[in-house]
Amino acid sequence: MRPLLLLPMLWSSLALAHPGADAHRGATEHQPCNQVEVSVRRSQALIDEGRLDEADAEVVRAARCGVPLQALRLPQAEIALRRGEPEQALPLVEAAVQEAPINATALLLRARTYAALERYEDAADDARSVARRAPTPEPWLRAAGYATSDPLLQTQILDEAIDARGPLPVLIRAAAQAQYDAGQLNRAVSTLERVDSTANHLALAGDWLAPTHPDRAKKTYLQALELAHASRATPHRRALIEHIESALETL
Secondary structure, eight states: OOOOOOOOOOOGGGOSOOOOGGGGHHHHHHOTTTTHHHHHHHHHHHHHTTOHHHHHHHHHHHHHTTOOHHHHHHHHHHHHHHTTOHHHHHHHHHHHHHHSTTOHHHHHHHHHHHHHTTOHHHHHHHHHHHHTTOSSSHHHHHHHHHTTTOHHHHHHHHHHHHHHHOOOHHHHHHHHHHHHHTTOHHHHHHHHTSTTOOHHHHHHHHHHHTTTOHHHHHHHHHHHHHHHHHSOOOHHHHHHHHHHHHHHHHO
């Protein structure tokens, strides 16, 4: 199963934020070569807006004005990838990674390119490399997302994520799901039943246990119900309590 890949890109090689493509139009049209930085930044804005032909023209103009090739590889690769041409994007982004092996932007773009070529293990490796240096859990989830066709690899990535970032609820939930998908029911339930588990985690563990381990499922549901009643009143909490109570009635 191919993972859904919706991963927005920010180019660290073009680090300044841009105000939109049209904000740079006058400078790029009337000052052919003394505003090359503006031209490159405008190409980024055009790509973000989906105006790929215009972005391509801006990249060509920047190259004609002497912008170094290495500064243009990422925009060129992004344009090719968005056009559905990952084979053309790959050599460009591989060259960018070779020049800057720890550039997170280049690595994540190569990961997207690998994924478009259905090289999911390679994609996961690149995203994982970025995640090891990132301060938040999101890159770990991205890396795991590339490995949905290989649940065992996915569990390895998420285990490493928990070791690196601690037992954050979002990582616990993702790791348990990966373990469950890999056929590791007991391990998945144990992950959800960690000391810092939430009512949602325990309710999910009960759902997984109910078909084959009803007694254990009942105990887990009751723990989840206790936590749910102790939590802040919200529509989600009410729905969770109703789900748990309904599940208990069927056991």
